[in-house]
Amino acid sequence: MPEVVEGREFVDEDWYGEEMVDRVYSGCTFRRVDLTDASTQRVTFTGCTFANVRFNASRHHDTALVRCAVERSELFDAEFTGCKLTGTTFTDCGTRPLRVTGGDWSFVSLAGADLRGVTFTDVRMREVDLSGANCSGATLTGVDLSAATLTRADLSGADLRGSDLTALDPSAVRLAGAVIDAAQAVVIAQALGLRIG
Incomplete structure (x- = not known):
């Protein structure tokens, strides 16, 4: 079972090119995190907030963003394959x-x-x-x-x-x-x- 990360705040972190597999985040905040060229597989985000996050050229497979808020973030050339985003809100995003x-x-x-x-x-x-x-x-x-x-x-x-x-x-x-x-x-x-x- 993947470890569940709950209620943490990630600010000004560089996750460029990171490969994320079988992770679970609940109620976390990601602020000014660089996920450019990152990839996720079977990663679950529930009730998380993404503010000014760069998803540019990121690839997501069988990943879930459930009831999340994505604000002022960039998704240039991002790909989502088989992902679940139910209840997620995008505001002022590229x-x-x-x-x-x-x-x-x-x-x-x-x-x-x-x-x-x-x-x-x-x-x-x-x-x-x-x-x-x-x-x-x-x-x-x-x-x-x-x-x-x-x-x-x-x-x-x-x-x-x-x-x-x-x-x-x-x-x-x-x-x-x-x-x-x-x-x-x-x-x-x-x-x-x-x-x-």
Whole structure:
């Protein structure tokens, strides 16, 4: 069993390139920690705060950030594969270019985030908050966006094929140039009150 680190504060630490495996952090604070080029595997963060943390070019596999707060942090070129981020909130973060494959990002708040050109593939994002987020040119394929908050989101030019768009109100988002499949076209037409003959 991995050791559980509880309630510790890490400030101005250099974890550049560190390989973290089978660790557990609970209620910890990471402030101005450099995780550039770091990697995590089977690491769990629960109820932690990340403030001004550099996640640049970091790689995360089967890692969990549950009910965490990520504030004013940089995720340039970060990758998350099979990770669980349920209930985590991102505030004033640099999130481009971010790549997410698989995993569960349900109940995550990315409200107002700049997500231009990011990639989410086969990710569970039930009840995610993307209100006011700029997702133009993003790839959101095979994503479960059921019950998501999408008000004022910019999805123009985004690839949305295979994603659940049942929560989408076409009148409340920007969709110009977005790519969808035939089944999604039916869902959007119905949301507009159109009858399909």
